[in-house]
């Protein structure tokens with residue numbers, strides 16, 4: 001058995017799930033006595049937590065890996081780990097491609113890192129990608145922030161959107177129990193965290209796999225029930241949740257958000273396309289009319305709610321007219337923020353095999369046109385904040401201006417204001433907004 005390495009480095013790609021997994025894996029490594037190294041070159045355990053949602057995300061991982069694999073020839077006791085979604089997608093093939101790797105582990109195995117690493121230290125090359133029942137968090141995560149925290153509520157995804165790799169790399173839905181979620185939030189509250197974001201790829205599916213139905217025949221542990229169950233956790237001032245799926249989004253959920261003061265008025269509900277034919281080909285299970293009704297309902301009950309979403313342009317077969325329907329939806333709704341992407345064919349997904357793929361030029365042209373509209377609409381949405389007093393949870397110093405601190409409004413707008421981070425970190429500050437931009441605000445902190 002080789003001597004125990006002492007320093008580790010994690011690079012995280014991808015979504016909030018991966019960030020949350022990385023924090024738990026860092027906790028496992030610290031628990032094993034390793035220390036964080038900011039510089040990967042001075043670490044002896046290197047972990048890449050990878051993303052494969054689009055081809056460019058996957059390719060980025062290979063270029064990072066290539067560099068570390070070279071380094072391993074000079075430093076044979078270097079431990080190289082690939083975790084996350086590329087690991088799950090490629091499995092053993094990854095070992096053939098990069099034989100220098102010590103451990104390839106899928107997202108469901110994140111909490112088993114210690115066990116897997118011990119096998120590596122005992123001399124094995126390990127691949128852990130078989131589906132398993134995710135073990136409850138046993139280790140204290142090493143969280144990046146001391147103010148805001150992620151809490152997983154459901155892992156995996158049972159949808160079958162025709163473009164998406166997530167179901168195949170994250171596995172089937174597994175909900176944590178309401179008690180485990182509440183207990184984690186209580187710990188966070190005691191540790192001084194102020195904001196919790198509940199996480200799931202399709203968070204509306206929460207509880208479907210847990211036992212129990214109500215006398216009216218609905219699942220007993222829905223996301224809405226969970227919000228009521230956790231909203232009074234002491235110390236936690238704000239609760240967010242993501243990602244919502246339009247197919248399952250409920251009126252009860254909107255009502256809960258309106259009723260529960262800690263639940264922020266921000267909804268992240270990806271629509272992907274504004275065209276019904278494209279939505280059908282994507283197997284999303286709703287129409288643009290239904291999506292519009294959901295947003296109208298939210299705005300009826302919470303006129304100031306902020307709305308964000310994801311959208312894909314250039315899905316196979318998307319015509320100019322169908323793309324314009326996406327532009328029209330964006331024009332009509334006016335999102336506070338929209339994550340946009342050009343369609344990328346993914347291994348093992350149905351749409352990747354269709355013969356009506358669009359050219360890269362066409363996709364990137366549509367992406368630019370959409371992004372242009374998105375920033376115009378976001379700037380319009382920002383205007384409503386001008387002159388208003390907003391509650392901002394201060395998270396950090398402004399890295400570009402040390403006289404300022406930054407945080408987020410309840411609607412999730414990044415906001416800068418004057419102040420010292422030593423005094424304001426973790427505080428809810430009232431800020432009078434004096435300056436607005438498409439995706440951020442500036443103002444004066446009020447005493």
Ligand code: SAH
Pocket residue numbers: 053054163164165166201202243245270272310311312341342343344345346
């Ligand atoms: N569970 C969420 C999103 C998960 S992936 C949902 O259902 O909306 C995050 C975003 O990546 C998706 O919303 C989608 O907009 C984008 N995405 C997923 N697969 C993609 C692909 N093959 N090409 C381009 N964008 C993709």
Ligand code: SF4
Pocket residue numbers: 157158159160161164165166167201202245
């Ligand atoms: Fe992917 Fe669809 Fe699941 Fe979202 S709901 S993760 S887009 S399969």
Ligand code: F3S
Pocket residue numbers: 013014015016017018050051052053084085165166169170
């Ligand atoms: Fe990427 Fe995996 Fe998240 S593919 S977007 S890291 S679920």
